Amino acid sequence: MTDTALVIGGTRFIGRHVVDDLLDHGYEVTIFNRGNHENPFADDESVTHVEGDRRDDTDLRAAKLSVDPDVVIDCVAYYPEDVRVATDLFADADGYVYISSGAAYGVEEIPKREEDTELCACTDEQATDDSHETYGPRKAEGDRAVFAAAEDGVNAMAVRPCIVYGPHDYTERLDYWIDRVLNHDRVVVPGDGQNLWHRAYVEDVASALRIVAEEGEPGEAYNVGDRRLVTMEEMVEVIADAADTDVEAVHAGERELAAADLEAEDFILYREYPHVLDTSKLAALGWESTPLAEAMERTVAEHSEADRDGSEHDPGREAEERVLGVLDTV
Template identity: 30%
Template sequence: MDKALILGGTNFIGRNLVTQLLKDVSYELTLFNRANTNPDLFPKTNKLIGDRNTEDIHSISKENWDCIVDLSCYFPETLSKTLQALKSQPKQYVFISTCSVYDNDLQQSTLRNENSPTLICSDTEKIDESPSTYGKRKAECERILKKSGLKYTILRPALVYGKYDKTDRLYYWLYNVKKQNQLLIPNNSGNIFSVTYVNDLVEAIIKSIQMDGLRSDIYNVITYPNLSIALIIDLVSKLVKTDPLVFSVSSNFLKANNIKEWTDLPLWIDNNYFTFNGEKMLNDFQIEPTIIRTSLKETINYYDKLNWQLPKYGIAEKQKLELINKSSL
């Protein structure tokens, strides 16, 4: 039985991963986390409680791990301390990175592959906690792992969605299509972006620790490379049987009214650079990504059980209606 250490494991991606791994009797799981999120989950699973940014991380040195899945590393120093704390080299170190590591200034193109340039991270940015340096910090973590001498798999998902997602980025649109009569979209919602269904990411993680002879490498993990808000609205409206009125406004109108990309209007990026090529993973892992309609249906079923709570992300309904009225003047 292989000993698997999961760094994290009770939030979004980790919760889905651990649920699947517990069905496989060939793994003895241990979770290391702060027990701040869903601490009562997986009561029969081994747990190490601690903050990996402190001396607590040395508790992982008590075992020889066959594989490690790192779901919770956001700072380069955190990864360095984790690697230093290992008693021995695992057979595989799986690091969950992000497609946000790619440098949009150096390469402005669609469907970028794993060889595309990544962001540089300064010493100041390595310890910065703001969202603006997230991709840079993850890119630096990748470089540390590549130089470590460990056998690794680095997985770069795009926007991850599905069961247990608390970010509300995709949910904002699911909720609005299901519950609201009027939608505000940018540029006829023609801008495209890539997404990653959490079930596909979990399958890629499990393949990374199961496949014999897998070399150290980096993979984009992509379910649907060319999604758009318009396609989401079309698919979801058919699934939930609604027909909301759609009002399209220009990027200039939104920016003039201080509407920010991605945060105020979720999934809106005023370019097509957030698209990535996942062919390498599909070929090496022999993974068949979930059909986008199927993944959305399963995600909608999850939110049905939660009774469609008001999204915490994106502009409020009142502001949306004000913008719609203003655009019609």
Template identity: 30%
Template sequence: MSRILFIGGTGNISTYVVDLALERGHEVTMLNRGNHAWPFAGPVTRVVADRHDRALLAEIAARNYDVVADFIGFTPDEARDDVEAFSGHVGQFICISSVSAYQKPPAHYLIDESAPLRNPFWKYAQDKIASEGIFVDAYRATGFPVTIVRPWHTYGCTRVPTATMGAGYTAVDRLRRGHPVLCHGDGQSLWGLTWSGDIAFGIAGLFGQQKAIGEAFHITTEEILTWDEILRTIARAAGGPDPEIVHLASETIHARYPELGTPLLGDLAYSAVYDNSKIRRLVPDYRARTTFAEGVSRSIAWMDADPSRRAVDTALNAKIDDLISIARRAAGS
């Protein structure tokens, strides 16, 4: 049994990793603000606090853990705080980064961990790159025992992932009503969506592995779909008609609504296929076993189980309608 600290622990990926750690008999502590409850599979020690409180972070680190997994580290300053607090107090530190850190636009659609890290479009990815750099520098300088994990577009039961229409119920509602839906580009770029319970198996499989220290791993699905296929799969799972998909250039979306377009230019617009050979060398049984059709059906069922989960974002809907109008005018229809 290992003593594991999760910074976060109630998010899209981390809830599944916490449950798996409990199932495997580990002693689990969570540090977060206590804003979200989740029915975990076993007893969890909860520390309700702000991770930015450096004195408290140092106090918690002094309890010494076999593994610390930070799921809510997004900035270089947070990475520096982690290194300062946990140096000498942890056997392995898991930094959760993102595949968006890889070079954009990619030099090749097939990507392994040797791909360069560069993203000129998206501050989220830039901060992940800078944070990775801080951890790697600490490993080289002092042996700080970091392992970097780069998830791909990941969703669990609380999300229905799309590229331009959010991850909530709004897209499902549009598809059920037979309203047109928006897709970037021509809808034919290649993409994959990883069920959080599957990536949890890969992350938990790295816990305590000395061969993972100082290394980076992406952990992804190998089911590759086009974005048009993704939208049609959501429509089928929602019980809606075959969708009317309206296409618009990512650059046009970005020019009109940067908050929708930046993730496209910074990640989602490019075809990508990730080589999982490296994670399988340490976790040989890793497979993303959940198809997108299976996973998104679970997500929609979770939303349907409680009316409060079926909120429609009217502001987002208005933006989608506006962008669809732009696409139609450009097409002369």
């Protein structure tokens, strides 16, 4: 008998890769969302679409009754109450997996480990707030909801990705850097280029979610990220290699950036303190990450066919040129 999977979300970025991964592994898949975004599986008869709002308990219950899934992958639980409702409703599923985040960790240490690193605290006010500042606390409280559900006998687990990149990434964070590499010979890299922000290839996140649903322990959380980490300068070089082009990564310190009224934080994916997740716990379940060069080749290829350029993250090429001009006079 074929296993059934319900993907809450399922059409934009991580969710669409989750659907592809589940299909590749023989699942019958249903996606549940509001239908506000283009459905890439609209013409795929192997994927059923149930329309509804995950924050409407009646809609979610109707989806559960129509599918009665073996596995539930929850891609759009942004509030702790979302997780509490879902773990109650899908208490009889073989596996409920909540997408948490590396942002759930509340202290800075290298690496961050599931069993050892403290999670963010979350106040009642933060639990219902939708700002960027409360994202980590909300995700952490969602984790605690998973742990509580598991104590009540629910097969609930959490997966904590770091920054996710790959094809169809609507956040366009990496698209900014790809666009720079494809269109310019010289790219400003803030600082000394050695800052480190762990990233996770989206197909690896998708496979992690399935593997945790199948093999994970209830009440446990699992980090996911590339097994090979790269600095910001190395990231630019990997992009250039994937695009079969040459680029010069030019380091710019505080003084040089200030000449163009810029700061290091104006460059997307810059993080002063390293953010690194230990992924050994996930690997012990049999998960493997895609080789970095292969992951970036797929990412760059899809970027070249899309209309994303990361311009919303652009500090301004004219400002960047001013920084380069200052550096050239040193």
